[in-house]
Amino acid sequence: MPPTHRDITDSIKSVQASAASLHDRTQFAGAAFTRVARDLSELHDAIRRLRVAAEGPSILPRGPASHLLLTSLVMNCDMSLSQLADMLEKHPSAKTETEKSMVSFLGSKLVRQRVDIDVFLATSQKEYFYSGTAAIPAPSSIEPELWQCFFAELHDEDSAGNISRATSPFDDEAKQWHFISTEDILRSDRSQDSRSTTARLQPDSSGREISPDATWTRLDRRLISVQVLEEAGLRYEARHDSVSVLGTLSASQIRELAERSAEVRQGRSTFNSPHPSCSRSPTVEAEKRETPFKLGLEDADRDAQRRRDRRGRVNARHHRHRHRSRSCHGNRTAKKEAIRMRDVLGVIGSIASVISLAKEFA
Numbered sequence: 001m002p003p004t005h006r007d008i009t010d011s012i013k014s015v016q017a018s019a020a021s022l023h024d025r026t027q028f029a030g031a032a033f034t035r036v037a038r039d040l041s042e043l044h045d046a047i048r049r050l051r052v053a054a055e056g057p058s059i060l061p062r063g064p065a066s067h068l069l070l071t072s073l074v075m076n077c078d079m080s081l082s083q084l085a086d087m088l089e090k091h092p093s094a095k096t097e098t099e100k101s102m103v104s105f106l107g108s109k110l111v112r113q114r115v116d117i118d119v120f121l122a123t124s125q126k127e128y129f130y131s132g133t134a135a136i137p138a139p140s141s142i143e144p145e146l147w148q149c150f151f152a153e154l155h156d157e158d159s160a161g162n163i164s165r166a167t168s169p170f171d172d173e174a175k176q177w178h179f180i181s182t183e184d185i186l187r188s189d190r191s192q193d194s195r196s197t198t199a200r201l202q203p204d205s206s207g208r209e210i211s212p213d214a215t216w217t218r219l220d221r222r223l224i225s226v227q228v229l230e231e232a233g234l235r236y237e238a239r240h241d242s243v244s245v246l247g248t249l250s251a252s253q254i255r256e257l258a259e260r261s262a263e264v265r266q267g268r269s270t271f272n273s274p275h276p277s278c279s280r281s282p283t284v285e286a287e288k289r290e291t292p293f294k295l296g297l298e299d300a301d302r303d304a305q306r307r308r309d310r311r312g313r314v315n316a317r318h319h320r321h322r323h324r325s326r327s328c329h330g331n332r333t334a335k336k337e338a339i340r341m342r343d344v345l346g347v348i349g350s351i352a353s354v355i356s357l358a359k360e361f362a
Contacts, residue, residue, distance in 0.1 A: 012051045019044040032094035039110040046117040065149040216244040225261035
């Protein structure tokens with residue numbers, strides 16, 4: 001008997017619980033699991049959003065291809081989480097290079113599956129899918145044939161007026177509606193702002209003017225980070241809901257940009273988030289808001305205080321040494337004086353004895 005929608009919803013809940021449990025375990029594992037803990041946190045959030053969408057009455061499509069795609073996403077997550085649980089059970093420290101490589105590999109799988117869930121949720125929004133505003137990268141863990149069936153199913157569920165838009169952005173024979181021209185970008189800017197008088201875009205990286213009919217690839221801003229585009233040296237135009245890259249990007253290039261964007265955003269959110277073991281007291285929160293300049297002054301003050309303390313300890317030792325030296329010198333002087341006085345008294349005594357004997361014989 002094929003699984004029902006209730007069955008898949010229960011499976012999502014089970015996977016979400018597994019991700020939460022493993023996240024707690026990785027926080028107390030070896031240092032090699034630090035990044036995996038961050039990846040798990042992001043995956044857990046994506047699974048939660050997937051569960052909320054699946055429980056909604058009409059958020060996700062309910063066709064067989066959509067159901068199979070959703071099932072595949074959940075099964076892939078469950079498999080990766082099981083592999084991670086086995087790794088934590090057998091190698092909780094992950095000290096060898098081989099073990100560290102395995103942990104890193106599992107972390108990259110978690111990142112890809114989080115991106116796949118985001119892609120599925122974005123594509124399932126029909127108003128977004130049919131608007132033709134951006135290309136959506138196909139999930140890396142889903143077979144291309146299943147992805148094509150999913151697009152065809154979205155087409156069948158919509159009205160006949162939107163048939164021309166129901167094509168996969170990665171179908172070479174279909175109309176690739178995510179490719180636009182320079183003039184399309186300028187026209188969109190003018191339509192959103194009637195006061196805009198922009199007649200051309202900024203030149204490319206070589207200083208050449210960009211042709212009005214040059215081809216751009218428009219991508220979803222939620223899946224692509226402009227920081228990644230900057231690092232790749234790509235010429236782009238960013239808008240509030242999309243980012244257009246000069247040139248024609250392939251499906252694999254778009255997927256690679258999406259995965260790299262997920263890693264960058266994950267690292268950024270982790271850098272801004274405190275460690276769970278840290279206290280949330282007002283004092284700690286206030287310290288986190290200190291400026292680098294002030295923190296630098298405090299470090300300089302502490303260094304100066306440490307230098308003063310060291311000089312004080314050196315002076316104290318020198319003072320004690322001088323005191324002991326003077327004491328020893330004083331003791332030696334007193335002893336010599338006592339010996340001299342003893343000798344003098346001895347001589348005086350001898351003289352007195354001689355005088356006494358002389359008187360007796362006189």
